Amino acid sequence: MKSLPQISDAEFEVMNIIWKYAPTNTNDIVERLSKDKDWSPKTIQTMLFRLEKKGVITHEKESRVFVYSPLIKKEAYIELEGNTFINRFFDGALSQMVLNYLNRNELTTEEINDLQAILDKKRKK
Template structure:
């Protein structure tokens, strides 16, 4: 995936699309109506921006535009995580992990999963 910056608002749109694609513009507007107080035209502008950024693709079906993601959610998460790590923690993962471990309530299952991941990294 090429390097693309997705705004917080665009993440909301993309999450709707990843969860239900393909989706017509009107379906996207409808699903976002419960999450954000955006006018339908605002959402359509974001869809257009995401197409220009090559994150979305669309096809015309009669008088409707139907959207699909061109990128996987996991690729966007990986890219956004890397950008956050670089920007906030100077590319150092240990301080990031320490911060989240100290300031986040974790279940026993989550702690066990983190231990498993760290053990795998150690090997």
Template sequence: MKQNISESELEVMKVLWKIGEASSAQIVEQLKDSSDWKPKTIQTLITRLVSKGFIDVDKTNRKLFIYKPAISEREYKDSASKSFLEKLYNGSINKMVLSFVKENKLSKEEIDELRDILKDED
């Protein structure tokens, strides 16, 4: 993944990941309760995501374009996680976990859960 998705663009992607494919009007309908964005703003976000390659658009019906994700939610999360690790922890998950543990950001239960997960990976 070459480009980043803004927080606002991510909200549009979440809608498409949830419903699969939609017209811009359907996306606007899905976002109307969770945001105060105007339809034009949402259309701009959709256009940006298309130009970035995160959304594909079906233009076979000239009156109603259908948008669908070009990247799965799992692919996005994997890429965003790697990018986060690279930026903040030089790609080291060990350094990240250590940082959370040392800063008491993980509860005893979370540490135990991590320990169990690591045991299961053996």
């Protein structure tokens, strides 16, 4: 997979809004983020500028507002970040990550059944 730029946790929250509602304008992004975050509009605009500079979003000017769209798919970014995490903390061994999680957390019967269904489906492929 090609290399994608690193984005911060805060930038990822902005990206989630853009991925979910694109194309979306600055005012809508600020309004949606203001519901959960105590960020000023200037802070959000700075993050939008950084994301555009990193090449993960683009904008068009419509009337007096910027309308943003993603240049990368959320799934591609999550796949890259997941692989980076596994490589960094578990030497690329997914099974070690899963075992680590299972040894530290209790799963419900439903979660175990869901995981088993995923594994069964993978085995059939």
